[in-house]
Amino acid sequence: MKRLLATAVLAVVLAAGTAQAQTSVKIGVLSDMSSLYSDIAGPGSVAAAKMAIADFTAKNPGIKVELISGDHQNKADIGSQLANQWYDVDKVDLIIDTPNSGVALAVSQITSTKNKLFIVSGAAASDLTGPKCNANTIHWTYDTWMLANGTGKALVKTGGDTWFFLTADYAFGHALERDTAAAVEKNGGKVLGKVRHPLNTNDFSSFLLQAQTSKAKVIGLANAGGDTINAIKAGAEFGIVKGGQKFAGLLVFASDVNALGLQTAQGLTLTETWYWDANETNRAWTKRWQAERGAAGKFPTMVQAGVYSGITHYLKAVTALKSGADGKAVVAKMKDTPTDDPLFGKGTVRADGRKIHDAYLFEVKAPSESKYPGDFYKLRATIPAAEAFRPLKEGGCSLVGS
Secondary structure, eight states: OHHHHHHHHHHHHHHHHHHHHSEEEEEEEEEOSSSTTTTTSHHHHHHHHHHHHHHHHHHOTTEEEEEEEEEOTTOHHHHHHHHHHHHHTSOOOEEEEOOOHHHHHHHHHHHHHTTOEEEESSOOOGGGGTTTOOTTEEEOSOOHHHHIIIIIHHHHHTTOOEEEEEEESSHHHHHHHHHHHHHHHHTTOEEEEEEEEOSSOSOOHHHHHHHHHHTOSEEEEEOOHHHHHHHHHHHHHHTTTTTTOEEEESSOOHHHHHHHOHHHHTTOEEEESOOTTSSHHHHHHHHHHHHHHTOTTOOOOHHHHHHHHHHHHHHHHHHHHTOOSOHHHHHHHHHHSOEEETTTEEEEEOTTSBEEOOEEEEEEOOGGGOOSTTOOEEEEEEEOHHHHSOOGGGSOOTTSOO
16 A cells, blocks of 8 residues: 555656646737738737647647737837836747837847847848847848849849839838848949838828939839838829839738739739748648638738748747747757748758748739739749848858858
């Protein structure tokens, strides 16, 4: 009897020890939940995060993941307050998403100071892996250099050699304008002028008038989300395209094309790293995302796919380390481990924190070419991973050896 009792007690102790040994992490999706970037990321990014966690924990029951979310309202101070609270009070280990480069740059620095981890899927500024890089931040899905050297280079090569920029007046817009202007000029084009508009602008009349007056062949939209949609809609009323000028959507998402409709968006050239209708795997994932999101008529963006992909790789690293407490250690493991997930396939995370994968140059179909809802793009070119992003030694990141 004593022997049986001792065995039972030992079993309880071992079970308790196993339970205590379970790895636990907490993830915060910091996004725009209600404004001009909410369709790009927002609730759709939360849905993607839930899917990534469910898929990973189903195969790895030894890890427990808690998910929270918050709205940064496109304000760096609010984003910073949330990040500090999440790290200090709520014990969040990873912040992910964060469309709005101004907010992302602020959160990146806070993350570094507190030795946590930040995966940027929503923001674009290439400075995040350039002069503003740090050992706690990974830039996952896309960036302004990629967009500039995809769309900008392609349009110059096909005759769009004079440009005028309509630029969102904050960190993202400035970076996208800078990187695209450099790509245009490097490939023999010329920038005739630019005008900057406030974030979340409703009336683009005066800005478009300046663009028309410039006679530039290409009007580069260095903005995103609701600003891009409003600019293109107003451009149609102004007869921009009918007048012989062409819009370059320097950052256009499937959600934007869905909102604009093919009649208005047709002919737009754009660069993305993931498209919902590219293959059967993406289409199957999209059906699950639509069910999780509760939005059958919406289509996921590359930002939301990047949230799924980034969390998947993060959880692999945490599982290998059996801890998510040391942000730098987790990032180092993520860099050492090749990436591989259903949506982006195989890739790597470079020393500067830049996630590397293929990019794709698309053109928006005319209504007559589209066969079903969401059939938005025709592929013009695949940009190999080695060419899609800025060369490692050209970014000015302090993590990169000379």
